[in-house]
Amino acid sequence: MANTRPRVELIPIFEDNYVFCLIDQDNQEVLVVDPGEASKTSQFLKDSGLKLKGVLLTHHHNDHIGGVRDLVSEHPAPIYAPKKNQTQIGAADTWVYEGQKIPLGPFEFEVIELPGHTLGHVAYWEPKLKWLFSGDVLFGLGCGRLFEGTYEQGYESLQRLKKLPSETLVYCTHEYTESNLIFCNMLSNLDNSPITGDSEELEMYANQLQSRREMDLPSVPLKLSVEMRVNPFLLAKSVSQFTYLRDLRNKQ
Ligand SMILES: [Zn+2]
Numbered sequence: 001m002a003n004t005r006p007r008v009e010l011i012p013i014f015e016d017n018y019v020f021c022l023i024d025q026d027n028q029e030v031l032v033v034d035p036g037e038a039s040k041t042s043q044f045l046k047d048s049g050l051k052l053k054g055v056l057l058t059h060h061h062n063d064h065i066g067g068v069r070d071l072v073s074e075h076p077a078p079i080y081a082p083k084k085n086q087t088q089i090g091a092a093d094t095w096v097y098e099g100q101k102i103p104l105g106p107f108e109f110e111v112i113e114l115p116g117h118t119l120g121h122v123a124y125w126e127p128k129l130k131w132l133f134s135g136d137v138l139f140g141l142g143c144g145r146l147f148e149g150t151y152e153q154g155y156e157s158l159q160r161l162k163k164l165p166s167e168t169l170v171y172c173t174h175e176y177t178e179s180n181l182i183f184c185n186m187l188s189n190l191d192n193s194p195i196t197g198d199s200e201e202l203e204m205y206a207n208q209l210q211s212r213r214e215m216d217l218p219s220v221p222l223k224l225s226v227e228m229r230v231n232p233f234l235l236a237k238s239v240s241q242f243t244y245l246r247d248l249r250n251k252q
Contacts, residue, residue, distance in 0.1 A: 011044060019041050020034070029105055031056060031104060035067035038068075038069075054080060057092060058123065064173060083096060085120040098111060111124065112125055116148075117136045134171065138222070138231075139176045140177030152239050167223075181209060184230070198230060
């Protein structure tokens with residue numbers, strides 16, 4: 001049988017969310033990550049003729065899980081969700097936790113717990129393909145708000161991501177890169193800014209972002225190697241620097 005490299009299809013939903021469909025062409029199957037609503041993903045499954053193999057959920061916010069019941073009622077499949085969100089995600093049936101390995105068709109995911117945005121937040125890491133599905137932890141030039149976790153937890157979760165291979169592609173759920181760029185530019189213009197990335201690299205990043213967005217293309221997936229050089233939240237060297245940035249960003 002042919003060995004086609006799996007690929008990811010991005011389905012835009014709401015204002016700025018993406019649902020990720022991981023396509024295993026050889027087996028005609030698809031995994032879906034964070035379906036905030038069902039109709040577009042359901043339509044994609046019908047149009048493509050692919051079978052739903054499973055749903056992966058990163059955390060309990062409704063814009064990530066809102067479509068899961070409708071989706072599996074039409075396309076029955078197991079639903080993976082963080083064990084720490086057992087009370088919040090009633091629809092799920094398979095609970096995942098730190099270090100767990102999940103073999104699914106050609107994929108073998110490793111679960112990474114990343115508290116901060118929420119306490120139970122997980123990411124799904126596929127080491128062969130170097131794909132990371134990280135929900136609302138890291139964004140292009142930014143990071144997720146801390147709704148439940150502490151600054152320490154938010155900072156430590158980003159440190160864990162920095163240890164992944166630099167070739168990693170980060171599939172984050174929101175298209176926030178343009179608004180985060182405005183923050184980064186403001187930050188580099190501050191007289192006393194403690195965190196400044198490589199300004200040439202940031203300019204290149206801004207140009208590429210602009211041309212992609214003009215063509216209506218997503219800025220996701222992010223290249224971890226690039227984010228490591230320009231994303232101020234990844235450049236923060238201490239919890240206090242991270243706290244300073246997060247507070248400043250919240251005020252914007
Ligand atoms: Zn969220």
